[in-house]
Amino acid sequence: MGFISNTARKIVFWNYSRTSWQWDVLCVLILAFIFLTPKSWFASSPPVLTTLTTVVLTSDLIGNQSDTAEIDRRARAQLRRPSGQVIDHRPKQDQSGKVIAYEVDIR
Numbered sequence: 001m002g003f004i005s006n007t008a009r010k011i012v013f014w015n016y017s018r019t020s021w022q023w024d025v026l027c028v029l030i031l032a033f034i035f036l037t038p039k040s041w042f043a044s045s046p047p048v049l050t051t052l053t054t055v056v057l058t059s060d061l062i063g064n065q066s067d068t069a070e071i072d073r074r075a076r077a078q079l080r081r082p083s084g085q086v087i088d089h090r091p092k093q094d095q096s097g098k099v100i101a102y103e104v105d106i107r
Contacts, residue, residue, distance in 0.1 A: 052087060055079060055104045075104040 009015065016022040055075040072086045087105040094100050 052105045052107055057102045059099045071102055
């Protein structure tokens, strides 16, 4: 039991002299880990889209003003985010009160 614990202690505390074969083996193991480890082990998850993006859609693209599903679908298609979450719709009106566009916030 003393040999195993002594060897483990030397490895953990790096207690070998530089000219020993144990030092060389440990250095080779470190280099092998650095150069042979797949990049996917260190890849982070895809970034979470927390910023809002505003899309402006003209009203002539949308036939029915109360069709929010169509507005959502077109906004997602324009941003190429089919799974985007629509946060808010804001109709933009001209001076006469006619809806000319929609601003859609997507996360």
